[in-house]
Amino acid sequence: MALPKVYAGQRCSLSRTLEIVGERWTLLILRDAFFGVRRFGDFVAHLGVPRAVLTERLEALRDADVLAEVRGTHGYREYVLTDKGLGLWPVVRDLLSWGDEHYSPQGARRVFQHVEDSGLLMPDGLCGVCRALVDPSELAVLPGPGYDEAGDDVVSQALLGAHRLLEPVRGR
Amino acid sequence: MALPKVYAGQRCSLSRTLEIVGERWTLLILRDAFFGVRRFGDFVAHLGVPRAVLTERLEALRDADVLAEVRGTHGYREYVLTDKGLGLWPVVRDLLSWGDEHYSPQGARRVFQHVEDSGLLMPDGLCGVCRALVDPSELAVLPGPGYDEAGDDVVSQALLGAHRLLEPVRGR
Numbered sequence: 001m002a003l004p005k006v007y008a009g010q011r012c013s014l015s016r017t018l019e020i021v022g023e024r025w026t027l028l029i030l031r032d033a034f035f036g037v038r039r040f041g042d043f044v045a046h047l048g049v050p051r052a053v054l055t056e057r058l059e060a061l062r063d064a065d066v067l068a069e070v071r072g073t074h075g076y077r078e079y080v081l082t083d084k085g086l087g088l089w090p091v092v093r094d095l096l097s098w099g100d101e102h103y104s105p106q107g108a109r110r111v112f113q114h115v116e117d118s119g120l121l122m123p124d125g126l127c128g129v130c131r132a133l134v135d136p137s138e139l140a141v142l143p144g145p146g147y148d149e150a151g152d153d154v155v156s157q158a159l160l161g162a163h164r165l166l167e168p169v170r171g172r
Numbered sequence: 173m174a175l176p177k178v179y180a181g182q183r184c185s186l187s188r189t190l191e192i193v194g195e196r197w198t199l200l201i202l203r204d205a206f207f208g209v210r211r212f213g214d215f216v217a218h219l220g221v222p223r224a225v226l227t228e229r230l231e232a233l234r235d236a237d238v239l240a241e242v243r244g245t246h247g248y249r250e251y252v253l254t255d256k257g258l259g260l261w262p263v264v265r266d267l268l269s270w271g272d273e274h275y276s277p278q279g280a281r282r283v284f285q286h287v288e289d290s291g292l293l294m295p296d297g298l299c300g301v302c303r304a305l306v307d308p309s310e311l312a313v314l315p316g317p318g319y320d321e322a323g324d325d326v327v328s329q330a331l332l333g334a335h336r337l338l339e340p341v342r343g344r
Contacts, residue, residue: 012281012321013271014203014264015196021267022196024187031186087270090297092186094262095193099185102256109184124305125262125297133296149184 020064021088025049026057031092033067033085034136036169037155038078045153045171061085073170081166089136090125097123100146107145115140115164136165192236193260197221198229203264205239205257206308208341209327210250217325217343233257245342253338261308262297269295272318279317287312287336308337 021027028047037043043054058079061067066085072078093112100108101123112121115138119129127134142162149156154171163169193199200219209215215226230251233239238257244250265284272280273295284293287310291301299306314334321328326343335341 012203012268013276014200014268015271016275017267017271018196018199022194022199024190024194027190027194028186031184084274087273090266091263091270094266095189096184096186098259098263099187099189101259103188104185126305133298146185 020060020066021091023057025053026061027092027095029054029057029061030066030081030085030088031096032155033079033081034089034092034165035141035155035159036163036165036167038072038080038168039076039170040079042153042155042169042171046151046155072168076170078168086136093121093125097121097125100144104146106148109144109146109148110141110159111144112139112141112165113162114138139165141165192232192238193263195229197225198233199264199267201226201229201233202238202253202257202260203268204327205251205253206261206264206337207313207327207331208335208337208339210244210252210340211248211342212251214325214327214341214343218323218327244340248342250340258308265293265297269293269297272316276318278320281316281318281320282313282331283316284311284313284337285334286310311337313337 021030029043032043032046037046040054040058043049044051058067062069062079065082066088067079068082070078070080113119114121114127114129114134117127117129119127121134121139122128126132140162141159143160155169158169193202201215204215204218209218212226215221216223230239234241234251237254238260239251240254242250242252285291286293286299286301286306289299289301291299293306293311294300298304312334313331315332327341330341
């Protein structure tokens with residue numbers, strides 16, 4: 001059943017937020033943006049998202065000032081997280097952590113490491129070494145004990161080793 | 173466009189998680205569950221969610237072991253968060269916090285207070301006084317500076333003052 005775009009009687013900030021990010025594809029797109037994916041074709045290759053859906057979601061995220069459209073190398077159109085978008089990192093991190101805890105019996109599929117002290121992010125979101133909340137720009141993502149993906153797209157390949165968050169991942 | 177229930181090529185824990193909580197109504201239902209709402213009719217009254225949608229969402233959350241169905245006072249069927257469901261608190265908290273920051277110019281609509289030391293939760297999710305991560309059971313929710321709801325349902329009324337999270341809110 002279709003959801004109303006604005007919830008009757010629901011003015012809380014969660015409702016407002018879910019109008020922006022309350023689509024499953026949207027959160028996967030945002031996760032990939034934190035991984036450094038910037039280009040339309042790379043989102044398609046990594047997520048398998050239908051192109052029409054991706055177009056619509058990227059437009060909505062740009063209109064909401066979560067992603068900005070920029071001209072990248074070779075004049076490609078690229079989408080990068082704005083400061084407002086970067087503020088969604090805790091949501092993405094906590095959703096991943098909860099999913100790993102309950103749906104990945106071999107352990108986390110990807111782990112996040114605080115670059116400065118090599119501490120791994122714990123399930124509570126803090127660095128296991130310095131116990132600080134770490135900005136995504138100070139984190140690297142790497143395959144964890146439950147890693148079982150084997151995509152041959154450029155994003156999957158770039159994420160086979162340690163990769164600093166937000167550092168661009170680009171296809172040719 | 174309908175989303176496939178399982179994402180092609182997407183085995184990451186975020187995808188798995190979004191299969192469970194990636195519906196906007198679902199996250200609003202979970203928020204209300206943290207507020208202490210337990211009964212079908214109270215969710216309807218507070219959220220304005222269509223009954224058929226609520227039935228389907230509660231069933232899915234019960235099947236995923238996020239909510240448990242129990243017999244409450246007077247034999248009413250009630251839905252309570254399981255341990256697994258309680259683990260979603262950081263997600264709900266961070267979504268609310270992000271929404272308040274960007275869509276509530278008067279300040280947070282609701283604030284969360286660490287009962288033990290009266291510290292307010294900061295945007296980073298830590299207690300402003302002891303700087304600890306606080307379990308939802310140790311938090312109270314109260315109207316914040318941006319509060320502007322005025323529902324006359326039992327849940328809205330119960331949340332007009334300070335209300336401890338998870339403490340049952342029940343209609344007659």
